Amino acid sequence: MAARAEPLPGRAQAAPALAVGVSTLYLSVVVLLPLAALAWHAHGWSSISSPEAVAALKLTLLLSLVVAVINAVAGTAIAWTLVRDRFFGQSFVNALVDLPFALPTIVAGLVLLTLYRDLAFTRWGILAALLFVTLPFVVRTVQPMLLELDTEMEDAAASLGASRLATFRRVILPTILPAILSGVALAFARAIGEFGAVVLISGNLPFKTEVLSVYVFGRIESGDPGGAAAASVAILGISFAVLLAIGGLRRLVTRHDR
Amino acid sequence: MIGRYAVRFAALGYLTLLLALPVGYVFWRTFRHGFWPAWHAVTTPDALHALKVTLILAGIAVPANTIFGVLAGLAIVRYRFRGAGVFNAVVDLPLALSPVVVGLALLLLYGRGGWLDGHHVVFALPGMVLATMFVSLPFVVREVVPVLREVGTEQEQAASTLGANAWQTFWRVTWPAIRWATAYGVVLTTARALGEFGAVSVVSGRLAGQTESLTLYVQDRYQGFDEVGAYASAVVLALIAVTTLIVMTALKPKKEAR
Numbered sequence: 008m009a010a011r012a013e014p015l016p017g018r019a020q021a022a023p024a025l026a027v028g029v030s031t032l033y034l035s036v037v038v039l040l041p042l043a044a045l046a047w048h049a050h051g052w053s054s055i056s057s058p059e060a061v062a063a064l065k066l067t068l069l070l071s072l073v074v075a076v077i078n079a080v081a082g083t084a085i086a087w088t089l090v091r092d093r094f095f096g097q098s099f100v101n102a103l104v105d106l107p108f109a110l111p112t113i114v115a116g117l118v119l120l121t122l123y124r125d126l127a128f129t130r131w132g133i134l135a136a137l138l139f140v141t142l143p144f145v146v147r148t149v150q151p152m153l154l155e156l157d158t159e160m161e162d163a164a165a166s167l168g169a170s171r172l173a174t175f176r177r178v179i180l181p182t183i184l185p186a187i188l189s190g191v192a193l194a195f196a197r198a199i200g201e202f203g204a205v206v207l208i209s210g211n212l213p214f215k216t217e218v219l220s221v222y223v224f225g226r227i228e229s230g231d232p233g234g235a236a237a238a239s240v241a242i243l244g245i246s247f248a249v250l251l252a253i254g255g256l257r258r259l260v261t262r263h264d265r
Numbered sequence: 266m267i268g269r270y271a272v273r274f275a276a277l278g279y280l281t282l283l284l285a286l287p288v289g290y291v292f293w294r295t296f297r298h299g300f301w302p303a304w305h306a307v308t309t310p311d312a313l314h315a316l317k318v319t320l321i322l323a324g325i326a327v328p329a330n331t332i333f334g335v336l337a338g339l340a341i342v343r344y345r346f347r348g349a350g351v352f353n354a355v356v357d358l359p360l361a362l363s364p365v366v367v368g369l370a371l372l373l374l375y376g377r378g379g380w381l382d383g384h385h386v387v388f389a390l391p392g393m394v395l396a397t398m399f400v401s402l403p404f405v406v407r408e409v410v411p412v413l414r415e416v417g418t419e420q421e422q423a424a425s426t427l428g429a430n431a432w433q434t435f436w437r438v439t440w441p442a443i444r445w446a447t448a449y450g451v452v453l454t455t456a457r458a459l460g461e462f463g464a465v466s467v468v469s470g471r472l473a474g475q476t477e478s479l480t481l482y483v484q485d486r487y488q489g490f491d492e493v494g495a496y497a498s499a500v501v502l503a504l505i506a507v508t509t510l511i512v513m514t515a516l517k518p519k520k521e522a523r
Contacts, residue, residue: 022431023344030337033329034355037398041370042358044380048373081279088276092269100277102514106284108453109506109513111460113480114499117487118287121294121496139283171268200363203462203480207487220365220463227369227467236373239366246361 045243049236060238062214063222068245070130070218071198074137078194079187081138082145089146090153107142112203115139120208128210133218136204141197145190152186189256196249200242288503295496306497311474315482315498321390322465322478323458326397330454334405335447339439341406342413359402367399368467388470393478396464401457405450408520412446413439445520452516456509460502 055064089101107115119126119135126132156179164174202220209216211225219242226235295303306312340346341353359367373379375386375395386392420442424434462480469476473485479498486494 022435023340023346026336026339027344027346030333030340031352033333034337034352034402037395037402038355038358041367041374041395041399044374045366045370047380081276084272084276085280088273092273094273100280102510103280103284105510105513106288106506109456109460109509110288111462111480111483111502111506113462113483114291114460114502114506117483117495117499118291118503122287122290135283139287142280142283196361200361200366202363202365202466206462207484220363223363223365223369224463224467227365227372232369232373232376235369239363239369242363242366246363249361 045236045239048233049240050233055234055237055241059213059217060222063217063219063238064241066130066217067199067219070134070137071195073134074141074198075191075195077138078141078145079191082142082190082194083149083183083187086146086149086153090150104143104146107140112140112201113207116204116207119204127208128212128216130216132208133205133216136208137198137201140201140204141194144194144197145187148186148190148193149183152183156182185256189253192249192253192256196246196253199245199249291496291503292500295493295500298493302493303497303500306491306494307501309494311477312479312482312494312498314474315477315479316501318390318393318477319459319479322393322397322461323455325394326401326458327451327454329398330402331405331447331451333402334409334450334454335443337406338409338413338443341410343418356403356406359400364400364461364463365467367464368396371395371399371464371468387468388472389476392468393465393476396468397458397461400461400464401454404453404457405447408446408450408453409443412443416442445516449513449516449520452509452512456506459505 055061085104089097089104110118116136119132119139123132123135126135160178161174164178165171169177200220201218202224205218205221206224209218209221211217211221217225219238223235223238223242226232226238307316337352337356341349341356346352371392372387375381375384375392384391386395420438421434424438425431429437460480461478462484465478466481466484469478469481471477471481471485473482477485479502483495483498483502486492486498
């Protein structure tokens with residue numbers, strides 16, 4: 008019965024050691040070890056200052072920014088329609104929004120290319136592909152905020168004579184803005200690194216339609232893993248900065264809740 | 266009222282043009298000459314082999330990441346350990362990384378001149394399995410963690426006080442609380458594992474009939490001007506995605522009700 012008198016310590020030592028130990032080992036082997044190898048091999052910085060690499064970086068940043076802005080507007084509008092509007096087939100539309108998460112990226116690219124044939128090998132085509140794969144992010148971060156939102160404040164604003172637009176801008180938008188930004192950051196990060204959806208559409212024309220991930224792939228194929236690794240570290244840096252920004256925004260969102 | 270319809274029209278129009286029409290059009294293109302040409306295109310030896318490779322990749326990555334996900338969730342929420350913050354950040358890393366970068370990291374680790382060279386990992390199935398495990402790693406953890414936080418430790422402590430050992434406490438108290446969240450995470454993991462393209466593309470070596478997964482097969486057929494083959498295999502992947510969506514929709518209420 009001695010074990011019964013003190014049940015917690017025994018359990019609190021064996022189980023955590025197993026859970027923490029095994030999962031840390033797994034994480035190290037699957038994720039950390041390859042990334043360490045990547046950082047180790049990242050030389051050939053000259054290759055990321057080459058005009059082709061700089062053009063790819065510029066195009067990637069530009070497209071990702073445009074994707075972020077369009078998603079902020081379209082994502083909020085879709086979330087709004089799903090929460091505040093009522094129409095036939097709404098739950099179907101709600102499920103449809105998750106399709107880009109479930110559909111393999113290569114299929115997304117193929118599907119867009121089949122219908123919009125003229126977009127092949129253009130920047131507009133890449134933009135469409137990026138918009139396709141990033142669609143759910145803002146919708147899925149804004150939707151729960153809109154669901155929680157109390158309509159009392161809106162009623163008050165309306166009764167004081169505010170127009171619907173003014174009510175949205177002055178009452179609703181400030182509340183959901185952190186959620187919009189959080190979703191936008193996720194979409195931006197995804198757009199920076201997207202490959203599968205872009206690879207068929209872009210045609211990989213250097214200086215015209217070559218985005219960063221495609222540039223890295225090209226470096227690998229042409230037997231320059233060092234240069235590819237250097238460009239990858241650039242992508243990693245941007246992704247990491249965005250992750251940090253998301254962390255900051257999440258804190259903002261939770262502070263707003265209280 | 267006009268404003269409401271304008272938002273609805275814009276949101277649904279955007280979804281239709283970007284998602285519904287392109288996906289629907291590929292289904293139509295695939296079956297416009299009837300069912301059998303499409304069926305024959307996805308039952309060629311290479312196509313069947315690609316499907317088999319994809320199933321093997323998911324068959325290893327999904328169980329591995331499920332066990333890891335539950336253990337890591339317990340590690341993050343239940344046990345304080347040094348480096349928990351870093352652990353948490355590393356778990357999120359695969360979500361923010363470009364798939365091409367993931368593939369390159371594996372190539373640099375296991376490829377020629379890498380630290381673990383000479384084990385026939387890259388340009389073979391093991392490398393593709395590792396790539397799939399990497400990209401689909403965060404989903405179960407991310408679903409399990411919030412649920413574990415929410416249910417708290419009271420019931421687990423009660424069970425333990427009543428003499429249950431760690432194993433009994435887990436199976437009788439903790440697991441029933443997190444099983445639907447785990448199931449939801451498994452669905453997301455499966456979708457990602459079946460659909461991965463970029464990372465697998467870099468490490469596969471792309472030997473048709475050997476190291477070609479179904480997503481790689483789609484690209485291979487498309488670039489080889491075999492439209493029927495490309496569309497038919499894309500439709501197979503799209504049908505899997507739609508099934509995923511249906512299962513997700515069915516699981517969501519259970520996950521939230523618990």
